[in-house]
Amino acid sequence: MSPADHSPPSPSAPSTGLHRQTLTVEPDWAAPVARGPLDATVVLPGSKSLTNRYLVLAALASDRSRLRAPLRSRDTLLMADALRSLGVRIDDVTADGDTADSAVPDWVVTPPERLRGDVSVDCGLAGTVMRFLPPVAALADGPVRLDGDPQARVRPMRPVIEALRALGVAVDDDDGHLPLTVSGRGQVRGGTVTLDASASSQFISALLLAGARYGEGLTVHHAGEPVPSEPHILMTVETLRDAGAIVDDSEPNTWRVEPSEINALDVTVEPDLSNAGPFVAAALVAGGTVRVPGWPQHTTQAGDLLREILDTMGADVRLDRTGLTVTGSGELVGIDIDLHDAAELTPTVAALAALASTPTWIRGVAHIRGHETDRLAALTAELGGLGSGVTETADGLRISPARLHGGRFRSYHDHRMATAGAIIGLRVPGVEVEDITTTRKTLPDFVGLWQGMLDSSAQAVLPR
Numbered sequence: 246m247s248p249a250d251h252s253p254p255s256p257s258a259p260s261t262g263l264h265r266q267t268l269t270v271e272p273d274w275a276a277p278v279a280r281g282p283l284d285a286t287v288v289l290p291g292s293k294s295l296t297n298r299y300l301v302l303a304a305l306a307s308d309r310s311r312l313r314a315p316l317r318s319r320d321t322l323l324m325a326d327a328l329r330s331l332g333v334r335i336d337d338v339t340a341d342g343d344t345a346d347s348a349v350p351d352w353v354v355t356p357p358e359r360l361r362g363d364v365s366v367d368c369g370l371a372g373t374v375m376r377f378l379p380p381v382a383a384l385a386d387g388p389v390r391l392d393g394d395p396q397a398r399v400r401p402m403r404p405v406i407e408a409l410r411a412l413g414v415a416v417d418d419d420d421g422h423l424p425l426t427v428s429g430r431g432q433v434r435g436g437t438v439t440l441d442a443s444a445s446s447q448f449i450s451a452l453l454l455a456g457a458r459y460g461e462g463l464t465v466h467h468a469g470e471p472v473p474s475e476p477h478i479l480m481t482v483e484t485l486r487d488a489g490a491i492v493d494d495s496e497p498n499t500w501r502v503e504p505s506e507i508n509a510l511d512v513t514v515e516p517d518l519s520n521a522g523p524f525v526a527a528a529l530v531a532g533g534t535v536r537v538p539g540w541p542q543h544t545t546q547a548g549d550l551l552r553e554i555l556d557t558m559g560a561d562v563r564l565d566r567t568g569l570t571v572t573g574s575g576e577l578v579g580i581d582i583d584l585h586d587a588a589e590l591t592p593t594v595a596a597l598a599a600l601a602s603t604p605t606w607i608r609g610v611a612h613i614r615g616h617e618t619d620r621l622a623a624l625t626a627e628l629g630g631l632g633s634g635v636t637e638t639a640d641g642l643r644i645s646p647a648r649l650h651g652g653r654f655r656s657y658h659d660h661r662m663a664t665a666g667a668i669i670g671l672r673v674p675g676v677e678v679e680d681i682t683t684t685r686k687t688l689p690d691f692v693g694l695w696q697g698m699l700d701s702s703a704q705a706v707l708p709r
C-alpha cells in the first residue's frame with residue numbers, strides 16, 4: 246500500500262454543514278407512490294462503516310493515506326471533524342483526472358506527530374464516532390471531551406469505558422453514557438480486557454482499531470450473550486490487516502491485535518450496502534428492476550445479506566461484475582429470519598414485511614433497542630399506526646399481513662426509520678414521513694436518489 250500523493254486541497258474542502266443537527270422544524274415529506282414498475286440504476290455513496298474505520302486507521306497511521314470515494318454524510322463528517330480537532334489533517338482532493346465539479350473528492354489524511362488533547366468532540370448520534378473515538382482519545386496529549394445529540398446520551402457506552410479504565414485510562418462519564426471525558430496521556434500500555442459486547446459489536450471494534458497502537462497491543466475477550474453484528478467485527482479485523490496490523494481472531498469471542506505501526510492506506514470505499522437496502526427493496530414493492538453498480542463480489546458488509554433476504558421474499562437477485570440487479574413482480578412474501586448478524590437491516594425488512602402477503606418473524610435483534618432509537622418500539626408504533634399487524638417480541642417483531650392506510654410515519658431522528666416510511670409509501674398513498682432529512686446521517690441526498698429512481702423509471706416506460 247503506497248502513501249497517498251499530496252495534491253493540493255480542492256476548493257470544495259470547507260465543511261458543508263451537513264453534519265450539524267438542524268433545529269428548524271421540517272415539513273413532513275409526502276412519500277412518493279410508485280406509478281408503475283421500476284427500471285432504475287441507483288449509484289449509492291460509500292459505506293459508513295468502512296469510511297469511519299478507514300478514517301480512524303488513517304489518523305493512527307505512520308504516513309499519509311488516501312480514501313477514495315468516501316461517504317460524506319453526517320456520521321462520517323462528524324468523524325472527520327473529530328479527528329481534525331485531535332490534530333489530524335483531512336483534505337478534499339479530487340480523484341486523478343476528474344474535474345473539481347464532477348468528482349466526489351477523495352480524502353487525504355495526514356496523521357499528526359502526536360494526537361492533540363484538551364479538545365471537545367461532537368459525536369452527533371453516530372455509534373461509530375462515540376464508540377470508536379474513546380480508545381483513540383486515550384492516545385491524545387490531554388483530555389478529550391465527547392458529547393452528542395440528546396438521543397446519543399442514552400446509547401450504551403459502559404463496556405468501552407470500563408475496558409479503558411481496566412487499561413489504566415481515566416474516564417469521567419455520566420453513568421455509562423455520554424457526555425464523557427477521556428484523559429489522554431499520550432500512550433496506553435495495552436494488555437488484556439474482558440467486556441460484555443452483547444449490546445453492540447462496536448465496543449470490540451473500537452478497542453481493536455486503536456489497540457495496535459497500544460504498547461503491548463490488545464487482547465479483547467467477550468463474555469456475555471452472543472455479540473451482535475459480527476460481520477462488523479470481521480470488517481474491523483480485515484481493515485486492520487489491510488493496514489498491516491496482525492490480528493488473531495481464530496478463537497471464538499477473543500481478538501488479539503499485536504502492537505505495530507499502522508501503514509498508510511490507499512483504498513476505495515465500497516458502496517454502502519445497508520443504505521442500498523431501501524432502493525433494492527423498492528423493486529420488490531413496486532415491481533420492476535433496480536440495479537446497484539459496484540456491489541462488491543466479496544465484502545464484510547452486513548448489508549450483503551440483503552441478497553438472500555430479497556430472494557427469499559420473492560425477488561430475482563443477480564450479482565455479477567457490474568453490480569447487483571434486483572427484479573420483483575410487486576408480489577412479496579414474508580420471511581422468518583434471525584437478523585442478529587445484520588441488525589441494521591431490521592427497519593428495511595420490517596417495512597417489506599408489512600407489505601407482504603404472508604407473515605414475517607424477525608428474531609435476534611433485542612439490542613437494536615439501543616440503536617438510534619428503540620427500533621423495535623418505533624417500528625411497532627409506526628407500522629402499527631399505518632394498520633400493520635405488528636407485534637413487538639422480546640427480541641424482534643412479528644408482522645402479519647394487513648391492509649395498510651396512509652398516515653404520519655415518525656422517524657425518531659433515525660435514518661432507517663425514515664427510509665422504512667419511504668418504502669411503505671411506494672405502495673400506500675398518503676404516507677407522510679416526519680423529518681426526512683434525518684437520512685443525512687448516512688446518506689447526503691436520500692430524497693434526490695429516491696426521486697431519481699422513480700423519475701428514471703417513469704421515463705423508461707413513457708413514450709419518447
Ligand SMILES: O=C(O)C1=C[C@@H](OP(=O)(O)O)[C@@H](O)[C@H](O)C1
Pocket residue numbers: 293294295372373444445446447450473474477588589
Ligand atoms: O461497526 C459498525 O460500523 C456498525 C456496527 C453495528 O452496530 P451494532 O453492533 O451496535 O448493531 C451496526 O448496526 C452499525 O450500523 C454499524
Ligand SMILES: C=C(OP(=O)(O)O)C(=O)O
Pocket residue numbers: 370371372373589616617661687
Ligand atoms: C445502528 C446504526 O448506526 P450507528 O453506527 O450509529 O450505530 C445504523 O446505521 O443502522
